[in-house]
Amino acid sequence: MAPVRVADQQCTIALPAALLGERWTLLLVRQAFLGTRRFEDFQSSMAISRSVLAERLGTLVEEGILRRVAYKDVRTRYEYRLTEKGLDLYPVLMALRKWGDRWMPPEQGPSFELHHRDCGGGVDVHVTCAACREELTARDVRVTFSAPADEPTAPGSAAPPAGR
């Protein structure tokens, strides 16, 4: 697994990033959202080696993002399905997709489209203020560092508090 060092142990960006920032993991999650569930289908839908696929599916199950569910084919087999924790990654995927659509658009248009089941509208992602509901960009947000607690020297050496 990608490394998480002491300084990052409390950062809730670093923690998921260490997990999802591992090669293939994000692609596997995407594939799961697209409906892929079986080992063989994961393997053929993306050019991942079988050994790494087995390992990644294992860690995703360990992390509680996928669960192994038995099903009967000709004999008992297992498929991998998103848990609630996994389904909750949807905004991450959508944010990624929105960014990709804007900044890395493929020439031939996207390979699949997403629409609201009820009204047919497109899918959008917003960052908003929980209080006043205003839409926010990075510039509208102030960062406040909590007590470092593991920095022996004075704070502000590694990551200068905000400013831009």
Add this chain to the structure above:
Amino acid sequence: MAPVRVADQQCTIALPAALLGERWTLLLVRQAFLGTRRFEDFQSSMAISRSVLAERLGTLVEEGILRRVAYKDVRTRYEYRLTEKGLDLYPVLMALRKWGDRWMPPEQGPSFELHHRDCGGGVDVHVTCAACREELTARDVRVTFSAPADEPTAPGSAAPPAGR
């Protein structure tokens, strides 16, 4: 860089995922949002090796997410700043953080907090329908596959159109 195969060339999730899913990249972007700009500061704020750091900063600049800006220290040096494309990754980071806060909360609380500069409210991320504004989960969204266009055999072998 993480591999993007033919089948993924048009997927706007896979493209950014290949870039950001590379080890360290997401952490570097987070660090940039926290205000880090200089090589030395990136290096000391996270336990990344100098060689990989140089390489990653290079690819982020190539991709247009960071830009090298000259500044005068004692002689001309460069710092790395987010471009508009980079700043636009904010929703991705926030989605990641929201998920991390919910599913991998560190015992001692988050190491920094984010508040709306104007009203002090917290930061939230939503997936909504662009048309009716309703909040969406994965289950509310229908996936429609476009024509594969580069599959010589009959469609539906690589990425089975939903179902199962």
Add this chain to the structure above:
DNA sequence: ACCGTTGCGTTCGGAAAGTGAACTCAGCTA
């Protein structure tokens, strides 16, 4: 003039992770 320091990289040998191909195993089907 010389020495040490700082900022920013580059180079290098060894360790870890990823790769494709072959192998296993259990229960069909022909």
Add this chain to the structure above:
DNA sequence: TAGCTGAGTTCACTTTCCGAACGCAACGGT
């Protein structure tokens, strides 16, 4: 009996990552 299939596992090989050392330019101190 032989062959096929889904889901892994094992293995030799290649790529990537790591830490440590080195390079280098412009200071500041002596």
